[in-house]
Every structure is written in C-alpha cells, then in structure tokens.
Amino acid sequence: MSEALKKMNIKPAGVQVAADNNRRVSSGVMEARAVKPDPEGRTAYMLEKEPTRVTLDDFRTLLMSAVMSGASDVTIQSDQQPRAEIHGTLYRATRRPWSASEVDLVLVEIYGGANARTEINGQRVLDFSYELNLAGGDKQRFRVNATGIFGRDGAGVEITMRALPSKTPDLEMVSLTEEEMIALSPKDGLIVIAGATGSGKSTSMAAVTRSHLESVDRPVKIVDIQAPIEYTYRDVTDKLAGSSSVIGQSEVGRHIGSFAIGVHSALRRKPHIINVGEARDFETISASLEACLTGHLVYTTTHAGSVSDAIRRLLTTFPGNERESRAYDLISGLRFLMVQHLLPRADKIGRIPVREYLRFTDRVRERLLGAPITDWPLIVGDEVSNEQPNKTPEDMRLSLKDVTSDYYDKGYITRADMLLLSRQKEASDSQPIEKD
Known part of the structure; x- marks a missing residue:
C-alpha cells in the first residue's frame, strides 16, 4: 500500500x-x-x-x-x-x-x-x-x-x-480577510459572488457559510439550496461548540423542483440566511430579490468576468417590460458584489484567487439611481476602478488591475496571465446591455 x-x-x-x-x-x-x-x-x-x-x-x-x-x-x-x-x-x-x-x-x-x-x-x-x-x-x-x-x-x-474537498473550507483557505468577511455579512440584502466555471465561487461561498455557522455571538438558521449539494458542512456542524446555528440543505431535482421554488419555500421557514446556489434565470433572481427585500440575507453566485459584467448580466436577465422596476429592486437590495478568478501561481504549485469587488453603499446607489439603466455597468466599472473624490468611510472597492499588478510585483503570477486576464475583462466590460 x-x-x-x-x-x-x-x-x-x-x-x-x-x-x-x-x-x-x-x-x-x-x-x-x-x-x-x-x-x-x-x-x-x-x-x-x-x-x-x-x-x-x-x-x-x-x-x-x-x-x-x-x-x-x-x-x-x-x-x-x-x-x-x-x-x-x-x-x-x-x-x-x-x-x-x-x-x-x-x-x-x-x-x-x-x-x-x-x-x-x-x-x-x-x-x-x-x-x-x-x-x-x-x-x-x-x-x-x-x-x-x-x-x-x-x-x-x-x-x-x-x-x-472533504473538509469545508474556512476563510483562511480561500484567502478572505476579516474586513472582506464583514462586508460579506450585512444584516440583510443580496450578496453576489461571481466568476467563471471553476473559479472557486462555490468554495468561497462555503467558507462564508462556515463562518456564519461557527459564529457564537450571532447564531443563524441557514437554508441552503444547491444543484447539486457540494459541501454538506457535516464536519462543521458535528463539531460546533457554543454555537446554536443550524443549516438545512435542499438539492434541486432531488428535494425541490427549482431554485425559485426553494427560495419561496425558505420564506416560510423563518431563516436568517438563504443560500441560492446559482442565480441563472429570471425566476430565481426575482425570488432572491423578494427574499432580500423582506429582511433576509441572501447569498448567490452567477457567471461574470468583472463587477461591471455581473451587473450587465443580471440586468439582461430581466424582460424588457419589467427591467426598470426589477433593476431598482436589484440596486436597492444589493449589498456586495465580488467577482473571482483563479490564476496559476508563478512562485509555487497551485492557483491563487484574484478578486474584484464593490460594496454598494447609499452613495453608490444614489449615483446609479440618478442615471439611465443602460449606463449602470459603466458607472459600476468606474466605481471599481477609480478613487471617488466624495468617498465615504463605508465605501469599499478593489479592481482586478490593482490586485493583479500587486500579485505580479510580488512574483505570485506571471505577466502573461496578468495581461490575459486584463484582456478578458476588457472584452466582458465592453458588452452592451442586450435589448429585449
């Protein structure tokens, strides 16, 4: 052996x-x-x-x-x-x-x-x-x-x-800082973790869920809706000490018919947190918005290459006759949007998470609500990339350009991978909002 x-x-x-x-x-x-x-x-x-x-x-x-x-x-x-x-x-x-x-x-x-x-x-x-x-x-x-x-x-x-992994990841394993975890843990609202397939979205979401389960000061009831269930959290819940948190997991196609049905069911189960494995259609996003606007904290994932691209994709999901009203619901409920990529490490074997994110503060929301919906991806991209002269202490942003430049200077990633990710971001950000 x-x-x-x-x-x-x-x-x-x-x-x-x-x-x-x-x-x-x-x-x-x-x-x-x-x-x-x-x-x-x-x-x-x-x-x-x-x-x-x-x-x-x-x-x-x-x-x-x-x-x-x-x-x-x-x-x-x-x-x-x-x-x-x-x-x-x-x-x-x-x-x-x-x-x-x-x-x-x-x-x-x-x-x-x-x-x-x-x-x-x-x-x-x-x-x-x-x-x-x-x-x-x-x-x-x-x-x-x-x-x-x-x-x-x-x-x-x-x-x-x-x-x-047999072990549920923790914040250290996914390289999330305490400051980022605070931003990812508002009292209510919508948190979106985006990225391509295989970018580690589900892994980061699992680490955040684990942090909530292990919290002694703020025990929570979590409804977790996945397709399929990836992390069972058994290694966490079997060893909980001092926390009375609980999680109930449902698998689409096995326990429930769809993500949207799971969210509507969750609203009748008095949870503090609802995890929606993927927001990939109008029904799921609408149900998630309903949940977050009625006082729940909702986490979900979607496919996108940047924060600007994620906003565009979410807006495009809404049909033309409902886009404006749903867009306002989205911005009212959205608290934090993070996009994640995994790049090969240049200094050792493995990959490193590269993230771009934006906290949607009242100042950011006011700027968006004062502009046409078609301009929102550009405004969000500007918020992520540029230092705003009228920033507030609550503002929080990180651009792919900043983090990849830092990682390249430290020898974590190659110049080729840094430039490739930059070109991919430019291509995704240049896409217009599709007309219905």
Whole structure:
C-alpha cells in the first residue's frame, strides 16, 4: 500500500469501516495512488496497469488517483482518453480511449440508475453528486455533470466530475480577510459572488457559510439550496461548540423542483440566511430579490468576468417590460458584489484567487439611481476602478488591475496571465446591455 494511501487511512476494499455508519470502503479505492504529471507529454496516467476492458474498480481507482494527484476535475468522454485537470492544466489520464460502452458503464454507476442514457438521449442535462466511501466513515464527494455530445455513433456523452474537498473550507483557505468577511455579512440584502466555471465561487461561498455557522455571538438558521449539494458542512456542524446555528440543505431535482421554488419555500421557514446556489434565470433572481427585500440575507453566485459584467448580466436577465422596476429592486437590495478568478501561481504549485469587488453603499446607489439603466455597468466599472473624490468611510472597492499588478510585483503570477486576464475583462466590460 502506498504512503499516500496510508496517510488517507484507506483500507482494502471490503473491509468493514466504523461501526457508527456500517459502510464498506468502495472497491477499487485501495489501488489508488498519487501520480506525478508529465508536463511535457501532458500525461498523468492514473492506472498502473490499464485493462483491455475498463471495470468499475478501474474507474474508481482512476478517480481516487486523480484526487490524490491534486486534480480538481476529471473529464470522461465517449471514445476519448479521460482527462484530469491538475492545477489548471489538462493531462491525459489513460493511455487508450474509453469506448462508448465503457463510458456508459461509468454513467450508470455514478448516476445510480440504468435510465441515465435514456435521460441524456432525451436531451436532458444531468447534474448530480457521487460519493466514494473511504475508511473511518470518510467520503470523497464529486459534483457531476453529464451531457450528450456528438460521438462516433452520433450519441456520445461527456461526464465532468469536480472533486469536492472533504473538509469545508474556512476563510483562511480561500484567502478572505476579516474586513472582506464583514462586508460579506450585512444584516440583510443580496450578496453576489461571481466568476467563471471553476473559479472557486462555490468554495468561497462555503467558507462564508462556515463562518456564519461557527459564529457564537450571532447564531443563524441557514437554508441552503444547491444543484447539486457540494459541501454538506457535516464536519462543521458535528463539531460546533457554543454555537446554536443550524443549516438545512435542499438539492434541486432531488428535494425541490427549482431554485425559485426553494427560495419561496425558505420564506416560510423563518431563516436568517438563504443560500441560492446559482442565480441563472429570471425566476430565481426575482425570488432572491423578494427574499432580500423582506429582511433576509441572501447569498448567490452567477457567471461574470468583472463587477461591471455581473451587473450587465443580471440586468439582461430581466424582460424588457419589467427591467426598470426589477433593476431598482436589484440596486436597492444589493449589498456586495465580488467577482473571482483563479490564476496559476508563478512562485509555487497551485492557483491563487484574484478578486474584484464593490460594496454598494447609499452613495453608490444614489449615483446609479440618478442615471439611465443602460449606463449602470459603466458607472459600476468606474466605481471599481477609480478613487471617488466624495468617498465615504463605508465605501469599499478593489479592481482586478490593482490586485493583479500587486500579485505580479510580488512574483505570485506571471505577466502573461496578468495581461490575459486584463484582456478578458476588457472584452466582458465592453458588452452592451442586450435589448429585449
């Protein structure tokens, strides 16, 4: 057994684990090992001996080997070699492609039903979670997306698996300061954490949620609505000392029909905080605004490249005949908007969060409400980038330009990555508000 496995306390498959949960270690896990990627060949072969026909044990071995090697995501496509993304770089994880039937075998296993292929053939996108049992009652969880793609026979599938940390992140792990946490914790209103897929939005949101749960001075009831549930917070709630906070989690597609339904349900459950996994449609954003304007603190995420881009995307979600009234609700309820990127570190292995944010104070709101809605993204961009002569003590802003320049000077990131992010920001900020 490898030293890495010993450290993780992984025992051979079939061995009974802790009596309190009476679970067995998932078969195939004991063969997992950490792999050192080959940066030149872009390979990180996760199976020591690759079989002519992949079994479920082989799949589990590959998956746990990827996790132990530092992979954030594993992509499996019909008739392609599986890929593992390690510290932002894609590596081929096997020597040969996996056939469509082998990928279908994996799909049935992780989805938990033979109807997975039928669902995908019916043009349904599947979002769910998958778990591997480790020793001592521990679990390795994954967020999974399965989507139909064009394959050799026309009906392929792509499975993307995001490895979720077994430990709920804290503020230090996500590099959030005490001052930033204060800004992220108003009494009520809307907090938006934005970024691209894989930028760590959910991780930062989980760290903020953990901070609330651990607060002794201000115990809270949290309603957490996700699709799927990524962090269970069991490691936090099982060890709460002195805090009477509580969290109730619901998964879209399993416990509730949609984010909007979950928010409306939350309003009848007397929570202090409502977490909305993603604000991606008009119904969800409208329900979130209703919740924050009735005295609740609402956290949500969305896709955006900058604070200005996030405002534009949120405004564009509203239909033309309701845009003006909903826009005023948005600015009335919005308290803090933070956009996050992850860049490769130049000084060591890993990635570093790069953030841009703006606190929406009364002064900022007055400036926005005195201008046409179409000018709001430009005004917000100006607020983030420039020092205002009439700033108040409550004003708080940080621009991507400032933070990337600082990180480059300190040797944390390369000049190429700094300039690439700058060009991406310029491209997203130049987009107009779409007309209905």
